[in-house]
Amino acid sequence: MRVCISLLFAASLFCLNAASYVAQTFSPPPLLFTGMDGILISDDGMEIPIWGYGLTANGYITVPGPLLEYETGDDVNLAFVNNSPESHTIHLHGLDVDQANDGVPTTSFIVVQDEVGSYAFTASEPGTFLYHCHVTTTLHLTMGMYGMILVRHPGGVLFEGGPSYYSDAPLLFSDLEIATNLAPVQSFPFHDIRPDYFMVNGRSGSQLETGSTGTPGEPGTILSCPNGESLALRLGSMAYTLTKLIIPSELEAMCYMSDGRPVPTPFAVEELDIYPGERFTVLISPDAEYDGTIEVQSWDMVNREYVHSNFVRIRDAALDIGEPQIQEPLSLSISPNPSRDVISVHSSDGRDLADWTIYNASGQMITNGHCNSPSMRIDISNFESGSYILESINGANLSRARFVR
Numbered sequence: 001m002r003v004c005i006s007l008l009f010a011a012s013l014f015c016l017n018a019a020s021y022v023a024q025t026f027s028p029p030p031l032l033f034t035g036m037d038g039i040l041i042s043d044d045g046m047e048i049p050i051w052g053y054g055l056t057a058n059g060y061i062t063v064p065g066p067l068l069e070y071e072t073g074d075d076v077n078l079a080f081v082n083n084s085p086e087s088h089t090i091h092l093h094g095l096d097v098d099q100a101n102d103g104v105p106t107t108s109f110i111v112v113q114d115e116v117g118s119y120a121f122t123a124s125e126p127g128t129f130l131y132h133c134h135v136t137t138t139l140h141l142t143m144g145m146y147g148m149i150l151v152r153h154p155g156g157v158l159f160e161g162g163p164s165y166y167s168d169a170p171l172l173f174s175d176l177e178i179a180t181n182l183a184p185v186q187s188f189p190f191h192d193i194r195p196d197y198f199m200v201n202g203r204s205g206s207q208l209e210t211g212s213t214g215t216p217g218e219p220g221t222i223l224s225c226p227n228g229e230s231l232a233l234r235l236g237s238m239a240y241t242l243t244k245l246i247i248p249s250e251l252e253a254m255c256y257m258s259d260g261r262p263v264p265t266p267f268a269v270e271e272l273d274i275y276p277g278e279r280f281t282v283l284i285s286p287d288a289e290y291d292g293t294i295e296v297q298s299w300d301m302v303n304r305e306y307v308h309s310n311f312v313r314i315r316d317a318a319l320d321i322g323e324p325q326i327q328e329p330l331s332l333s334i335s336p337n338p339s340r341d342v343i344s345v346h347s348s349d350g351r352d353l354a355d356w357t358i359y360n361a362s363g364q365m366i367t368n369g370h371c372n373s374p375s376m377r378i379d380i381s382n383f384e385s386g387s388y389i390l391e392s393i394n395g396a397n398l399s400r401a402r403f404v405r
Contacts, residue, residue, distance in 0.1 A: 043205035065147030127260030166229035
């Protein structure tokens with residue numbers, strides 16, 4: 001058994017009573033640190049304050065936190081230093097650990113300012129797991145204190161006796177309420193959080209191709225693998241909304257794992273609902289020259305209303321990844337949304353809508369036209385139920401709006 005130690009102890013002392021937690025001395029420094037002074041650059045350039053985890057070797061925090069990767073059977077000592085003014089923990093969501101190492105303050109311990117805490121466990125089962133702070137949970141989550149843990153099985157298979165695959169593609173879905181991040185003064189019941197910014201791996205909108213989240217050197221999120229190979233989508237949700245994936249049938253998606261365990265019978269998926277805290281592992285097999293997207297819808301769980309979509313691009317690795325078009329901030333609105341019959345499209349800055357095209361979630365063109373006006377109405381009564389993109393091009397200006405039929 002390979003032993004993977006994130007940190008080596010010089011001395012360690014655990015205490016289950018949070019009030020009498022005793023610091024530990026480590027050499028080398030802890031793998032992670034916590035901070036409450038980070039900035040997330042939104043898709044429209046807004047600077048959103050965040051709290052989070054970061055690698056001590058890098059010196060900055062990210063949303064989500066660093067991907068933690070282990071192999072089945074690894075013995076792990078995961079430690080972090082708290083560089084922030086509030087207490088924090090690391091709750092190992094879904095992993096089989098004892099209470100002392102679970103990161104829940106009442107049964108484990110908290111890590112106060114300038115102290116170091118460590119969690120010891122064996123990565124006994126392969127799968128997709130999560131971690132997050134469990135102090136004042138609702139506030140610390142929406143501020144950004146979470147990440148993904150990936151436990152791989154040796155031999156290039158998902159689990160013992162499971163299917164082989166080419167590589168992993170971790171996708172962590174999350175959201176935040178901008179007003180809360182701007183003034184984080186209190187905790188909320190879960191149902192009072194109303195997210196208005198939605199992310200995949202900390203990115204939203206055009207950032208999923210271009211990056212630009214404020215994290216040094218971060219690329220976009222374009223997934224690819226060679227023709228004939230399978231890509232393992234490691235899916236997890238730390239969102240306050242329901243995440244609904246719309247997966248094109250051409251990808252031949254099969255779900256093999258749920259919440260860190262193999263499902264009794266693998267099943268084909270074209271739509272997958274992922275509730276907060278859930279994890280799935282889905283294999284996809286793009287055909288030769290495939291170039292399309294997986295739609296990531298966010299739905300309000302209180303009102304059961306669709307609120308937003310992001311798109312993750314999937315490409316055959318043999319294709320060149322071209323320069324993406326950057327979306328200009330042309331204001332475009334669609335109402336009602338969702339709609340059964342007719343939608344009204346309006347450009348609030350007065351520009352003509354010009355050349356417009358509607359695509360379905362698989363990237364297939366449904367209809368198009370030209371409009372020499374900033375407003376128009378489109379009959380969608382013959383469209384199939386689902387999510388669509390309306391794209392408008394006026395000269396060098398490109399805008400997209402999403403609607404649901």
